[in-house]
Amino acid sequence: MVSVPQLRQESLAFEHRHSSTYRYSKIKGKTPLAALADKKVKLIFLSKSNAPKHPLDKPEEGGYHLIRFIRSDCRLNIFGEMFSAPAQTQYEYVVATINVKEQRLKLLLDTIQVEEYKYRLRG
Numbered sequence: 001m002v003s004v005p006q007l008r009q010e011s012l013a014f015e016h017r018h019s020s021t022y023r024y025s026k027i028k029g030k031t032p033l034a035a036l037a038d039k040k041v042k043l044i045f046l047s048k049s050n051a052p053k054h055p056l057d058k059p060e061e062g063g064y065h066l067i068r069f070i071r072s073d074c075r076l077n078i079f080g081e082m083f084s085a086p087a088q089t090q091y092e093y094v095v096a097t098i099n100v101k102e103q104r105l106k107l108l109l110d111t112i113q114v115e116e117y118k119y120r121l122r123g
Helices: 004-021 032-039
Strands: 063-070 075-078 081-084 092-099 104-109 112-118
Touching: 004 032, 063 075, 075 092
Parallel strands: none
Antiparallel strands: 063 092, 075 081, 092 104, 104 112
8 A cells, every 4th residue: 555545445445345255153154244234233433523532531330342353362352451261252252341330341252251350440
């Protein structure tokens, strides 16, 4: 790539090619685009003009829900912090939920909690 606009264009082309070609057993042999279409849910992305212009205060309660794919090394990456994931999560999508008030990270496979970690958001 020789420019940022070309990188953006090629990145979007790759994303579309991947999401419309590769099928995953976790989503019943469908491509990501087909699985999303079956859900009949429209994804909404904030425009750059709506994005916060400064860091926001850290919340005191609530949670963050993250979807992560666990690879062969069974490592869970949460914002650059690495956690060991249980062997049964290898090659699976998991839901990692950060409970802000409790400062805990819960790892779910399907709907079953398989691990829990300390997760400090505040000092």
